[in-house]
Amino acid sequence: MLETNLLWLIPGLPLLGAVLSGLLGKPLQRRFGKKAISAVSVLLPWASFGVAAWCFIQLPEGGSLHDRLWTWIAIGPLEVDLAFAMDPLSAMMALAVSLVGSLIHVYSIGYMADDEGYWRYFSFLNLFMFSMLLLVLGDNLLLMFVGWEGVGLCSYLLIGFWYRDLVNARAGMKAFVVNRIGDFGFLVGLLLLFWSLGGEWMDGAYRVNGGAFSLNFRDLPDLVAAAADKQLWGVPVLTLAGIFLFIGACGKSAQIPLYVWLPDAMAGPTPVSALIHAATMVTAGVYMVARMNFLYVHSPTAMTVVALVGAVTALFAATIGVFQYDIKKVLAYSTVSQLGYMFIGVGVGAFWAGSYHLLTHAFFKACLFLCAGSVIMAMHHEQDMRKMGGLGKTMPITRWTYWYACVAISGFPIASGFFSKDEILFQAYNAGSLMVPGWIIWLLGFVAAGLTAFYMWRSYFMTFTGPAVSVGGHEPQEQRPVITVVLGALAVGAFAMSFIGIPALWLDSPPQLEHFLAPVFSAAEGLERVFAPGAGHGVEWGLMGASIGIALLGLAFAWWLYRGRKSELPARLMAAMPRAHKLVYNKYYVDEIYDTTAVRGFLGLSRLSGWFDSKVIDGLVNLCGAAARGFAWIDGAIDRYAVDGAVNGLAWLVTRAGGKLRRVQTGRLTTYLAGLVAGVLIFVILTRFLLDVYA
Amino acid sequence: MIHVGLQHFLVVAALLFCLGLTCVLVRRNAVAILIGIELILNAAGLNLIAFARFGGDLLSGTVFVVFLIVLAAAEAVVGLALIIAVHRRLRDIDLERSDELRG
Numbered sequence: 001m002l003e004t005n006l007l008w009l010i011p012g013l014p015l016l017g018a019v020l021s022g023l024l025g026k027p028l029q030r031r032f033g034k035k036a037i038s039a040v041s042v043l044l045p046w047a048s049f050g051v052a053a054w055c056f057i058q059l060p061e062g063g064s065l066h067d068r069l070w071t072w073i074a075i076g077p078l079e080v081d082l083a084f085a086m087d088p089l090s091a092m093m094a095l096a097v098s099l100v101g102s103l104i105h106v107y108s109i110g111y112m113a114d115d116e117g118y119w120r121y122f123s124f125l126n127l128f129m130f131s132m133l134l135l136v137l138g139d140n141l142l143l144m145f146v147g148w149e150g151v152g153l154c155s156y157l158l159i160g161f162w163y164r165d166l167v168n169a170r171a172g173m174k175a176f177v178v179n180r181i182g183d184f185g186f187l188v189g190l191l192l193l194f195w196s197l198g199g200e201w202m203d204g205a206y207r208v209n210g211g212a213f214s215l216n217f218r219d220l221p222d223l224v225a226a227a228a229d230k231q232l233w234g235v236p237v238l239t240l241a242g243i244f245l246f247i248g249a250c251g252k253s254a255q256i257p258l259y260v261w262l263p264d265a266m267a268g269p270t271p272v273s274a275l276i277h278a279a280t281m282v283t284a285g286v287y288m289v290a291r292m293n294f295l296y297v298h299s300p301t302a303m304t305v306v307a308l309v310g311a312v313t314a315l316f317a318a319t320i321g322v323f324q325y326d327i328k329k330v331l332a333y334s335t336v337s338q339l340g341y342m343f344i345g346v347g348v349g350a351f352w353a354g355s356y357h358l359l360t361h362a363f364f365k366a367c368l369f370l371c372a373g374s375v376i377m378a379m380h381h382e383q384d385m386r387k388m389g390g391l392g393k394t395m396p397i398t399r400w401t402y403w404y405a406c407v408a409i410s411g412f413p414i415a416s417g418f419f420s421k422d423e424i425l426f427q428a429y430n431a432g433s434l435m436v437p438g439w440i441i442w443l444l445g446f447v448a449a450g451l452t453a454f455y456m457w458r459s460y461f462m463t464f465t466g467p468a469v470s471v472g473g474h475e476p477q478e479q480r481p482v483i484t485v486v487l488g489a490l491a492v493g494a495f496a497m498s499f500i501g502i503p504a505l506w507l508d509s510p511p512q513l514e515h516f517l518a519p520v521f522s523a524a525e526g527l528e529r530v531f532a533p534g535a536g537h538g539v540e541w542g543l544m545g546a547s548i549g550i551a552l553l554g555l556a557f558a559w560w561l562y563r564g565r566k567s568e569l570p571a572r573l574m575a576a577m578p579r580a581h582k583l584v585y586n587k588y589y590v591d592e593i594y595d596t597t598a599v600r601g602f603l604g605l606s607r608l609s610g611w612f613d614s615k616v617i618d619g620l621v622n623l624c625g626a627a628a629r630g631f632a633w634i635d636g637a638i639d640r641y642a643v644d645g646a647v648n649g650l651a652w653l654v655t656r657a658g659g660k661l662r663r664v665q666t667g668r669l670t671t672y673l674a675g676l677v678a679g680v681l682i683f684v685i686l687t688r689f690l691l692d693v694y695a
Numbered sequence: 696m697i698h699v700g701l702q703h704f705l706v707v708a709a710l711l712f713c714l715g716l717t718c719v720l721v722r723r724n725a726v727a728i729l730i731g732i733e734l735i736l737n738a739a740g741l742n743l744i745a746f747a748r749f750g751g752d753l754l755s756g757t758v759f760v761v762f763l764i765v766l767a768a769a770e771a772v773v774g775l776a777l778i779i780a781v782h783r784r785l786r787d788i789d790l791e792r793s794d795e796l797r798g
Binding site (some may be wrong): 664666667668669670673674677 | 720728
């Protein structure tokens with residue numbers, strides 16, 4: 001572990017940008033134009049990427065960098081620092097987030113050029129970068145949670161960026177609420193860990209086991225191992241914690257049953273969809289599971305849940321993607337599906353493979369989304385693929401980058417997506433520590449891979465081939481260099497990522513990324529596998545061939561149905577199976593089911609609570625009010641009649657007595673003198689005869 | 696020849712006091728009342744000097760009487776000044792009529 005004082009700059013610089021353009025953005029934009037905003041908000045993420053790269057170079061082999069700012073929370077034996085740490089996994093994430101994020105900032109200069117809320121957009125985007133980097137680089141679970149909530153907030157702000165449109169505002173709200181459900185799971189998992197690791201309540205006092213207690217990622221593995229046999233309600237507490245944390249991941253990373261917000265999140269600006277809802281934020285759940293790998297390896301149940309949910313989501317979302325016409329919706333369901341792959345990876349114990357897919361996906365999916373954004377701009381904000389076609393001729397850069405990203409996502413061995421997805425599928429087949437046989441997971445993923453190839457190429461053919469369309473009387477134009485350069489850079493990135501994951505099967509050495517990440521995932525080495533390391537080459541070759549085969553099948557099917565947009569077959573096929581088509585086209589009516597059960601249920605519950613509140617609680621409150629008023633009336637009466645009566649009576653008495661006694665004051669000196677003499681006489685008589693003082 | 700003793704002085708002083716008191720109580724003229732007060736004071740002074748001559752310490756009794764005379768002079772000054780002020784205001788020194796301070 002190496003101390004440094006640079007790490008805080010990585011999230012700090014985007015935060016500075018967010019604050020600057022958030023507080024000063026409006027006057028700056030009015031005074032100096034949008035260039036001023038771009039200068040601040042685009043350069044700072046690049047600076048952040050520079051610092052991340054510098055720290056990455058300094059990263060010791062197999063070690064980590066550590067940057068402690070100050071003690072954040074100190075309660076008894078628990079001390080939580082505001083500290084950042086960079087180990088291989090977070091280095092990979094920080095580099096990917098800051099690089100892809102910075103590229104998308106550049107792209108946004110072009111995409112948002114005509115928007116009034118330019119400064120607001122960049123402020124939110126910078127804030128997102130800050131939160132995401134905080135999530136990635138935070139040294140402890142609590143700091144990670146802060147970033148976790150921060151990215152959720154930014155997601156909400158950016159989905160509803162065009163808030164004047166009710167649909168967007170609702171989509172933002174939906175994302176936020178669904179994320180909150182997941183976050184609740186995360187929080188429960190966190191508290192379970194806190195409870196089970198830190199100590200126990202005994203005799204009314206909180207005792208720390210052995211005096212060691214920490215939420216730091218470096219200390220957690222040992223603490224978790226010590227708690228491996230603890231039980232709660234007859235269930236191993238690590239299983240519970242793992243599953244609850246995974247619920248949080250489900251919310252953030254859009255897995256069944258909490259995936260419904262992601263397709264709606266496409267209401268936001270397209271660069272946001274690319275950055276937040278494809279490349280970075282939605283992978284936070286995968287990152288978290290990979291980060292907590294030492295916990296999951298103790299619990300086959302939790303791992304099985306993760307892998308199964310991932311596999312089912314991958315297939316389920318892929319089937320929906322097949323029938324979507326909105327280009328962004330296709331990509332959204334594709335994202336859900338690819339996230340499912342990542343969860344297969346981390347669920348079957350191949351944490352590095354899941355992380356690798358996360359990395360490659362960040363590049364090719366960001367590229368796909370940005371190409372879609374380019375197309376949407378060229379089509380004057382038309383997103384329906386049925387109204388597109390023939391764009392390949394006029395938009396060559398967009399076309400070929402999209403083409404390459406399709407190659408990557410559908411898994412052909414000339415792009416990075418192939419290596420990551422294939423490693424995941426093989427490791428799923430290879431998994432021996434789950435409660436279901438590995439080949440079931442593999443099969444689900446395998447079918448989903450075919451569907452992925454089909455719907456991605458379908459979107460490619462529908463958009464870029466066939467007769468050219470015209471928009472507003474002229475042909476769609478290729479975009480400005482600020483946009484196309486970013487597309488090219490991401491495509492190059494998607495290609496370059498291949499080299500760090502070439503499997504051992506092809507070379508003599510294990511993949512570089514696996515070697516690089518191995519120190520973080522050392523806990524996974526003990527997991528049971530079907531094949532011993534180095535064995536099973538035949539099966540691996542076979543699975544690889546099958547993957548390429550099904551990807552080709554998907555491509556061929558898409559080619560046959562949609563190439564050139566001449567075929568009548570898709571319509572006839574749909575007409576042949578109207579029910580099935582309608583079911584899938586309407587996304588299995590999941591939104592409607594949620595609407596009638598969960599949403600209606602909650603609304604009903606809230607109405608019931610409202611009724612209870614307005615009738616029963618308010619009744620009680622009003623009763624108390626009435627009683628208080630009654631008491632006050634009695635009190636007032638006592639005050640008015642008894643107390644005031646006594647006071648007024650006394651005053652009346654004094655007035656009357658004064659009226660009588662004033663006659664004594666005649667004002668004549670002789671009267672007073674007579675009184676004086678009489679007084680002296682009385683005094684003398686009294687003292688002489690009655691008191692006898694002279695005796 | 697009648698021997699003049701303490702009793703004679705006391706009787707004269709008592710008479711003087713009664714005259715003064717009567718004057719104060721029955722007269723309405725402010726100056727007359729002032730004269731009555733002077734009589735009362737001098738009755739007391741006569742008593743003091745008589746007691747001093749016949750019974751006690753001659754020196755202190757004499758000193759008392761000297762103070763009394765000075766006091767009477769000061770009192771007469773203040774009293775006459777008041778009477779002049781009352782006269783200026785009311786054009787009269789009849790104390791029956793100066794009753795503005797009645798309750």
